[in-house]
Amino acid sequence: MSYQRIYRVVDRIPPGRVATYGQVAALAGLPGHARQVGYALHALPESSRLPWHRVVNAKGEISLRSMPGAELVQQQRLAREGVHLQPNGRIPLEQVRWKPGARVRARRLTR
DNA sequence: GCAATGACGCTCT
DNA sequence: CAGAGCGCCATTG
Numbered sequence: 001m002s003y004q005r006i007y008r009v010v011d012r013i014p015p016g017r018v019a020t021y022g023q024v025a026a027l028a029g030l031p032g033h034a035r036q037v038g039y040a041l042h043a044l045p046e047s048s049r050l051p052w053h054r055v056v057n058a059k060g061e062i063s064l065r066s067m068p069g070a071e072l073v074q075q076q077r078l079a080r081e082g083v084h085l086q087p088n089g090r091i092p093l094e095q096v097r098w099k100p101g102a103r104v105r106a107r108r109l110t111r
Numbered sequence: 112g113c114a115a116t117g118a119c120g121c122t123c124t
Numbered sequence: 125c126a127g128a129g130c131g132c133c134a135t136t137g
Contacts, residue, residue, distance in 0.1 A: 030133095032131085032132060033132070033133065034132085035132065035133065036132085036133060036134060039133085039134065040134095
C-alpha cells in the first residue's frame, strides 16, 4: 500500500486546480509511475474524501475508466470548483494546472 | 512465476 | 494537432 504516498499528494491539490497523473507520481516520489497513480485512484473507495477528481491525464482530459459515465461525475465535481471543460472537451491545463510550491501570485484577473 | 491488463506519459510519424 | 508505438510497474488470472 504505497498508495498512501500518492493519496497524500492528491490531498494537497488545492480546489480549482488540477494535477496530471504524471505530476502526482513525480511529487509522490515515483517519477514515471503515472499508471500506478491511476491504479491507486481506481482502487480508491468511493467513500474516500480525497479530491481524486482533480487528477486528470497529461492531455487535460478526463481519463475514461471501466465504468462509463463516471467521468461525468468528475467533470461535474470540477465544474463545481470553477474548472470547466473547453468546447473540445479538455481542461485548459495552462490555466488550472497546479504548481506545487509556486505561490499564488496575484491570482491574476483571469476571471 | 509468467502473461495479460490498466483512471498514463513521452516521442516519433 | 492527432494517432500509433513503446515504456513503466503493480495487480490479477
